[in-house]
Amino acid sequence: MKRFQLPKIPSSTTKSIRFPNDVIERVETAIAGTECSFTAFVVEAVRVALDDLEPTLR
Template sequence: MAFQLKSERKETETKTVRFPLSLIDRIEKAIVGKDVSFSGFVIQACEFALDNMDENEKE
């Protein structure tokens, strides 16, 4: 299954997360010209990772 960016908004809560600068650069390049924010990308990437984990890894 491929990761597909969506431009949807949901109820949110603010969390502080530190990212390596190289990862920030990669994410910013990936969202250029897309209708998605940095936060939106991170949320979707986390949802994708969780949805695609083996059941034993989720515990």
């Protein structure tokens, strides 16, 4: 049996940013009925965008 280990929560910093209302509505529609939070969605979207940009930033 696998031994329980406390999860490691990555360090984070709070940033306050403004989103256009239409973007907020689209994100909220996309995550409706899921266990995904607005923050988790935005973090993943930024990670994907950065990965996509990486080749052009070299």
